[in-house]
Amino acid sequence: MTATRNDKRGEVAVRLEKPSGAVANPARSRLLAGFLWGIAGVVSIALLWEGYKFFGPDNGVLIGELRVLPRTTDLAMPHLWDMMVRLAEPVTRADGALPLWAVVALAALLTLGIAAAGWAVGVVVGVGFALLMQRWRLAEFGLLPWIVISQTVPLIAFAPVVKSWGSRVEIGSFEWQDWMSVALIASYLAFFPITVGALKGLQSPDRIHVELFETYASGYWSTLKKLRFPAAVPYLLPALRLGAANAVIGAVVAEVSTGLQGGIGRLLIQFAGQASGDPEKAWGPIFGAIILGLVAAGSVALLGIILKDYRRTEEAA
Amino acid sequence: MLPQGQFAGYFAAADQGFFEEEGLDVEIIPSGGDIVPQDALANGDVDYAVAWVPKVLGSIEQGANLTNIAQIFQTSGTLQVSWADSGIDSVADFEGKKIGSWGFGNEWEIFAAMAAEGLDSSTVQIITQDFNMNAFLQGDIDAAQAMTYNEYAQLLESTDPDTGELYQPEDFNVISYEDTVGAMLQDAIWADTERLDSDEDYQDTTVAFLKAVVKGWIYSAENPESAAEGTVAAGSGWGPSHELWMVNETNKLIWPADNGIGVIDEAAWDRTVEGAISAVNETGASPITEAPPAAAWSNDWIMKALEELEADGVDTTGADFSPIDVTLLEGGN
Numbered sequence: 001m002t003a004t005r006n007d008k009r010g011e012v013a014v015r016l017e018k019p020s021g022a023v024a025n026p027a028r029s030r031l032l033a034g035f036l037w038g039i040a041g042v043v044s045i046a047l048l049w050e051g052y053k054f055f056g057p058d059n060g061v062l063i064g065e066l067r068v069l070p071r072t073t074d075l076a077m078p079h080l081w082d083m084m085v086r087l088a089e090p091v092t093r094a095d096g097a098l099p100l101w102a103v104v105a106l107a108a109l110l111t112l113g114i115a116a117a118g119w120a121v122g123v124v125v126g127v128g129f130a131l132l133m134q135r136w137r138l139a140e141f142g143l144l145p146w147i148v149i150s151q152t153v154p155l156i157a158f159a160p161v162v163k164s165w166g167s168r169v170e171i172g173s174f175e176w177q178d179w180m181s182v183a184l185i186a187s188y189l190a191f192f193p194i195t196v197g198a199l200k201g202l203q204s205p206d207r208i209h210v211e212l213f214e215t216y217a218s219g220y221w222s223t224l225k226k227l228r229f230p231a232a233v234p235y236l237l238p239a240l241r242l243g244a245a246n247a248v249i250g251a252v253v254a255e256v257s258t259g260l261q262g263g264i265g266r267l268l269i270q271f272a273g274q275a276s277g278d279p280e281k282a283w284g285p286i287f288g289a290i291i292l293g294l295v296a297a298g299s300v301a302l303l304g305i306i307l308k309d310y311r312r313t314e315e316a317a
Numbered sequence: 318m319l320p321q322g323q324f325a326g327y328f329a330a331a332d333q334g335f336f337e338e339e340g341l342d343v344e345i346i347p348s349g350g351d352i353v354p355q356d357a358l359a360n361g362d363v364d365y366a367v368a369w370v371p372k373v374l375g376s377i378e379q380g381a382n383l384t385n386i387a388q389i390f391q392t393s394g395t396l397q398v399s400w401a402d403s404g405i406d407s408v409a410d411f412e413g414k415k416i417g418s419w420g421f422g423n424e425w426e427i428f429a430a431m432a433a434e435g436l437d438s439s440t441v442q443i444i445t446q447d448f449n450m451n452a453f454l455q456g457d458i459d460a461a462q463a464m465t466y467n468e469y470a471q472l473l474e475s476t477d478p479d480t481g482e483l484y485q486p487e488d489f490n491v492i493s494y495e496d497t498v499g500a501m502l503q504d505a506i507w508a509d510t511e512r513l514d515s516d517e518d519y520q521d522t523t524v525a526f527l528k529a530v531v532k533g534w535i536y537s538a539e540n541p542e543s544a545a546e547g548t549v550a551a552g553s554g555w556g557p558s559h560e561l562w563m564v565n566e567t568n569k570l571i572w573p574a575d576n577g578i579g580v581i582d583e584a585a586w587d588r589t590v591e592g593a594i595s596a597v598n599e600t601g602a603s604p605i606t607e608a609p610p611a612a613a614w615s616n617d618w619i620m621k622a623l624e625e626l627e628a629d630g631v632d633t634t635g636a637d638f639s640p641i642d643v644t645l646l647e648g649g650n
Binding site for chain 2 (some may be wrong): 009031039071073074076091092094156159161163164167168227256257259260261264267269270271272273274275276277278281282
């Protein structure tokens, strides 16, 4: 394998030789195909849902006492169109109540913001740990086991402690807010894959490249900037995606666990409690949570486009 | 506590400025999830907590130093609801049936009432209930646990698929634990025992806090509509009819209070303790094994608060209280 820069230059040269239209068309048709596959996926899930609801027995499918497929009643599986209609209706009869979709969207935005804050902290902490462990072998031996162990602490035990500590933090005019406890828990779940991915990436340059830099008398920082970080990108991107997914899950679960109001996690519980009288309503936040996850994953994909020059391979994970 | 009608008086006290009148700056901390009010109080994260008596008795037995300073709910709001044709008319009929229970310390009345009938968890099938009444409506549970102010309303705002209309009270058999020996005291205000003993500021704050809370509950009794709007505005997520039902049913558990709101009735306290000792759930656990220390409750603070309020001409017994009629709409809207 030759150095990154040569590959890149070769690619650019090829691209310049092609007429611009020829480049745009395959890209556009790839996009279109992806879009169509996406639609096909959603439609097939919808058909499966309504198909099972129509043909499946009211009481679901049981093997012995165990129900392997759900009931098909309107209570357990409302029609998709009823859910859509419910999304457009006001959330309650109260004056000035927003439509359900708007309430869900606002809650999802709040959770997204908290998850993004948690993710950002996770990136800083994760990359920081990775740098530390890459620089000093001893740090890797000392830290890595603890980082792995940290992920075995159950959230149910962790959440009240974070909230309890948070309620005591008061530095000058800064006062710990409840949402920060949630963001902290989200970052706690997010930093782990980022640490592992970043460490693997920073350690990934071939020995000959490292030695080449040494012969140039390149210092730690310039080696880091010109060799290690570019080499780490293919490892870092999937790690950041995993981190984003973890941050969203962490934020939703931590909202429920710490009782934070206003986010999608709380809304899920709140509307699940209303599912007997208003079965369609409970599905609103579920759709919101799905879209939230897609947006989070999509945002990290954007990062991949910005860093595309460094993504030599896709195989690394 | 969560913003919902069950806690309307506290939110009313905040909205109507009763806390400020008493010179207090009160922050209501949402609980729920894994945040347990009495644990937060024992840890010193909060100054007061609202929690059910049997749950806190468990915490006290495990070493928390907490004192019940006001028994806001005088009667139990727990029901066990079954279908009208199920033949489950009393706790004795639970035998061999699928009985719903929430767990997490909300189940002790069921087991105390069953113990009094010579039943235990091995003679029934205990099914853990989740957030709604679907398991009951779909027949997975024969008799479901329900609070008068919440889950029972959820049933009455659900559509009967056979008729297309909402379920009616006559569709259900309702057993109220208040009528059984299993009845236990529920929402009470708890304070830190040591600080009550030694911290004079805390003592003064306690009386002021109780005065504001009592005013809040009086407001809620006299203005249920406005109190319900307050909890909706605070983010209950329920529709207005469900919220109003909740405030109204909660008021019925509080008012009229013959001894004065919040005063702990020793007989009811003793009954709760006995029930809690006798109750054994499906995992073999009991909330407590022996009677709690005498410091676990005190009427000193609520009596002082009520005296000061009465001196101002406030009626703290709710002699004129009469509940309103609430019509539930589909989905609680």
